[in-house]
Amino acid sequence: MIPHGIEVLWEQRDALLSGFATTLVIAAVSAVCAGLLGLVLFAVLISRIRALTLVLAGLIDLMRCIPFMLFCYLIYYGLPSFGIVIDNLAAGIVALTIYNAAYVAELLRGGYAALPREGIEAGHAFGFHGWRLLLRIILPPVLLSSVPMLGNQVIQIIKDSAFLVIIAVQELTFAANEIQATYYVPFASFVCAMLLYWVLCLAVEGGVRTVLTMAEARR
């Protein structure tokens, strides 16, 4: 039965690989967008604009209590009521981006809170403020210390991308489910999908380790 399943999967490898490629693209685009949006939210969080900071911190806490699947439905069904009509793939990427940006902003804020104040005060003394202070003095150490957590967030994005199957985005789990439903090889197709997710996550973990050793070597 298992050899039969593997045979079917080999015949259907194009469908499976195209699903894998879609997952890869979704994860990469969402990770980059969530990282950039998270940076902007982080900048607002550490700004001195009290009211804005409080509102944003509340929204981020709220976002961290919502299951991604519910948020995905909210975006998918909610955007059209605001007159924004986008296809399923775009809706999925928007949902992944906004949801994970909240987590990125929060983990950068954690890194910032753990940062020694001396460097920032020295920056002030040398006349850095505003964007230049953020980009030159604050961000480099915050980003470096957050690399492992950012890696975990990318893994979270990869895993959350499987939820997009509910709005019929044709990613890896969707492809595995199609093959399973057509040829009735559930074991082989889902285990294969799991292995592919595993490879992606191990690659991210390897990337994180490489960045950390490179940073250590340059010290």
Add this chain to the structure above:
Amino acid sequence: MGPGDYLALAAGAGNTVAISLLAIAIGTPLGLGLALIRWGRVPGLDPAVAVLVSLLRATPAVTLVLLVYFALPTIGFEVPRFAAGVATLTLGSMAYNCEIWRAALLALPLDQLDAARAFGMPRSLRLRLVVLPQIARAALPALVNEMTLLIKVSPAVAVIGVTEVTRAAVRIGAATYNPIPPFLVALAIYLVVIGAFVAAQRMLERRAGQFA
């Protein structure tokens, strides 16, 4: 949304809580067992557990629930949807909790354990009286954090047709052509459930602090 819809959402909330609590109640001790296997470097089992935990931690809940629900019947186990949902969330919770327990075990100072061994305390007693109380306290915040994560992935079981909160909300939205209100009610339900776990953690920590 009529009164029947609120009732359906409440029933869904009951399912979400029941599935999550069952998975937590089974997954947390299983995770401890796996962590002990790795901590004790049980030959043969230790690397197997490491690979299993790494694979499970990389698997999306949606993929895992589909595997459990569709693949188990092919090897002769017909499982009801609810049980398949509980089994899936338990596997995930077990893998994450294994890493949490293991971190607590690795951080445990060994001098007390050596002292207990020097006094001839048998292994089971050492685990129960020396190791467990200390790692339980150290692991508690991470364990509760993991429980809230489990509740957040629990909607995955809707994919195989378990009617928990999110699926109940989707159904009401489809029937009334107005999806946003039921989603907002579902959102409020999750806030209450997750908030309850965090409040329970604070209470447990305070009580642990009293005895310390």
